[in-house]
Amino acid sequence: MQKPKLIWLNVIVFSLTALITLLGVPAYAFFHGFDGWQIAAMLLGIGFCEISITAGYHRLWSHRAYEAHWLTRLVLAIGGTYATQNSILHWVSDHRRHHQYVDDNKKDPYSAKLGFWYSHIGWMLRDYNTDFDPHYNNCRDLQKDPIVMWQHRHYLPLVLGINFGIPILLGLWHGDLLGMLLLAGVARLAISHHLTFFINSLAHVWGKQPYTDLNSSRDNGVIALLTMGEGYHNYHHCFQRDYRNGIRWWQFDPTKWLIRGLAWLGLAKNLYRTPIERIETLRAQMLLTTTTRKLAHSPHAETLILRLQYEYETLISRINEFSRAKKQWIDASRASVMEELEGYDLENLKKRVEILKANFLHQKKHWQVLNASIA
Numbered sequence: 117m118q119k120p121k122l123i124w125l126n127v128i129v130f131s132l133t134a135l136i137t138l139l140g141v142p143a144y145a146f147f148h149g150f151d152g153w154q155i156a157a158m159l160l161g162i163g164f165c166e167i168s169i170t171a172g173y174h175r176l177w178s179h180r181a182y183e184a185h186w187l188t189r190l191v192l193a194i195g196g197t198y199a200t201q202n203s204i205l206h207w208v209s210d211h212r213r214h215h216q217y218v219d220d221n222k223k224d225p226y227s228a229k230l231g232f233w234y235s236h237i238g239w240m241l242r243d244y245n246t247d248f249d250p251h252y253n254n255c256r257d258l259q260k261d262p263i264v265m266w267q268h269r270h271y272l273p274l275v276l277g278i279n280f281g282i283p284i285l286l287g288l289w290h291g292d293l294l295g296m297l298l299l300a301g302v303a304r305l306a307i308s309h310h311l312t313f314f315i316n317s318l319a320h321v322w323g324k325q326p327y328t329d330l331n332s333s334r335d336n337g338v339i340a341l342l343t344m345g346e347g348y349h350n351y352h353h354c355f356q357r358d359y360r361n362g363i364r365w366w367q368f369d370p371t372k373w374l375i376r377g378l379a380w381l382g383l384a385k386n387l388y389r390t391p392i393e394r395i396e397t398l399r400a401q402m403l404l405t406t407t408t409r410k411l412a413h414s415p416h417a418e419t420l421i422l423r424l425q426y427e428y429e430t431l432i433s434r435i436n437e438f439s440r441a442k443k444q445w446i447d448a449s450r451a452s453v454m455e456e457l458e459g460y461d462l463e464n465l466k467k468r469v470e471i472l473k474a475n476f477l478h479q480k481k482h483w484q485v486l487n488a489s490i491a
């Protein structure tokens with residue numbers, strides 16, 4: 117079968133930026149040297165590019181995980197243009213198809229099933245995307261956002277202006293123009309490209325699957341360090357609307373911290389969090405599946421699996437009990453505000469929610485210990 121046509125512009129940009137970063141930058145460092153300002157400009161640039169993709173292109177525009185003030189959207193659109201990963205509209209259209217058809221080699225634009233190279237960069241080097249919808253019908257919501265459409269219409273002049281403009285201005289201020297172009301221009305672009313691309317490649321092959329094994333996505337703390345928190349990709353594929361990818365307070369997710377900071381400043385609102393009962397139900401199901409699989413060849417498999425099933429069902433019923441009580445309390449709180457009625461026993465309902473939550477967390481602990489001891 118004949119391979120699709122090469123997209124020469126992409127081939128040249130990716131090869132040239134990689135070659136200059138791998139050969140030109142070390143040579144310049146050896147013969148001329150860089151100073152702290154230039155290194156800082158590169159590192160801050162990488163951070164700005166990466167977080168504009170994760171907080172902007174990804175969590176805000178692809179998944180509507182929160183709402184953002186126009187100033188936030190403008191800064192994220194500029195940072196995303198500096199990152200040079202196509203317009204918001206185009207990127208989001210690809211990404212929404214990735215979630216909808218994950219691992220489907222025909223419909224997922226960067227299907228991990230086609231290998232590491234393909235999902236990392238290969239998918240952009242040839243014209244594989246033949247059924248791409250030029251009207252972006254899966255992004256109708258974004259077509260109402262004037263900042264998204266402005267960036268889309270003027271993408272080429274914006275990308276050239278920002279990518280040359282920022283390093284040139286920094287170089288003129290600093291005095292070593294070529295050095296700044298190499299570090300803040302080329303190396304910053306190549307490194308931030310590959311760090312983001314790891315989310316499509318590495319985060320689909322390396323790590324754990326605590327929530328689902330129905331797709332190839334993985335949770336991996338090391339990848340989170342490299343990708344502004346996007347390494348918790350198994351979680352993300354299950355709960356894509358959550359503004360967090362690392363849900364525990366200690367999980368490295370600077371994108372979630374930035375969004376929370378923006379909300380605190382009034383520059384973001386309506387941050388969506390997946391209810392804990394949905395998260396824990398899925399985790400329990402997955403753990404039941406993996407432990408049952410591991411027990412298959414154990415001599416006491418039958419008894420152990422029965423015990424496991426019993427504890428699992430207890431956990432699920434406690435989660436459901438908690439979930440019902442929480443809903444009752446929320447409904448009652450709303451009703452008491454709307455109707456301005458006294459007499460709703462909100463305090464008692466709230467107490468009940470707290471007790472049932474503690475109950476289910478206690479059973480969760482027990483369930484985890486049991487799994488660890490028999491698996």
Ligand SMILES: [Zn+2]
Pocket residue numbers: 214315316320333349353
């Ligand atoms: Zn993915």
Ligand SMILES: [Zn+2]
Pocket residue numbers: 174178179211215352356
């Ligand atoms: Zn996503």
